[in-house]
Amino acid sequence: MNPGSDNASATRAWTEMVAFITGQDRLRALRLELDLGVGKAELLIKLARAPMTLREIAQAAEVDPSAATVAVDRLERRGLVRRQPHPEDKRRRLVHLTDAGLRAAEAARRILTDPPPALAALDRADIAALTRIFAALNAAPPAGSA
Numbered sequence: 001m002n003p004g005s006d007n008a009s010a011t012r013a014w015t016e017m018v019a020f021i022t023g024q025d026r027l028r029a030l031r032l033e034l035d036l037g038v039g040k041a042e043l044l045i046k047l048a049r050a051p052m053t054l055r056e057i058a059q060a061a062e063v064d065p066s067a068a069t070v071a072v073d074r075l076e077r078r079g080l081v082r083r084q085p086h087p088e089d090k091r092r093r094l095v096h097l098t099d100a101g102l103r104a105a106e107a108a109r110r111i112l113t114d115p116p117p118a119l120a121a122l123d124r125a126d127i128a129a130l131t132r133i134f135a136a137l138n139a140a141p142p143a144g145s146a
Contacts, residue, residue: 020116020118024116026111026112029111030108030111030112033107033111034104034107034108034111036104036108038112039061039071040071040074040075041104041108041111041112042061042108042112043057043060043061043071043075044075044080044081044097044101044104044105044108045105045108045109045112046060047081047095047096047097047101047105048097048101048102048105048106048109051084051094051095051096051097052094052095053086053092053093053094053095054068054069054072054093054095055068057071057072057095072095075101078100079098079100079101080097080098080100080101080104081095081096081097081098081101082095082096082098083095083096084096
C-alpha cells in the first residue's frame with residue numbers, strides 16, 4: 001500500500017465509486033429502450049463497425065459457434081441483422097446490420113458509453129483528475145499477480 005493512503009480511505013473511495021457506477025443502471029436502460037442485454041448490444045456495436053461471419057462473432061463474444069448462431073437468429077427475427085453471402089467465399093455468410101440494427105447499435109453505444117450527467121457536469125480539473133487516477137489504476141497489475 002502507498003504510504004500516503006490508508007485502507008479505510010481506500011475502502012470509502014471504492015464504495016463510493018461502485019455505488020456511482022452501479023447506480024447508473026445501464027442494463028435497465030438497454031432493456032427498456034432496446035429490449036437487449038449487454039451481450040447483444042455489444043454485438044450490434046461491433047457489427048456497426050463492419051459485418052462479421054458467425055465464426056468471427058463467436059470469437060469476439062467468446063462464445064461457442066452455436067451460441068453465436070442463436071444470438072444472430074434472435075437479432076435477425078427482430079429485423080436488426082441480416083445474413084448475406086460472403087463476397088469471397090459463397091459457403092460462408094456475413095452478418096450485416098439492417099437500418100433498424102444501425103439505429104439500435106447507436107442507441108446501445110450511447111447507453112453504454114455516454115457519461116452520466118453527474119460526471120459530465122464536473123469541472124474540467126475534476127474530470128482530468130479522475131481520468132489520471134483511473135488511468136493509473138487501470139495500468140496497475142491485477143491484485144494477486146506477480
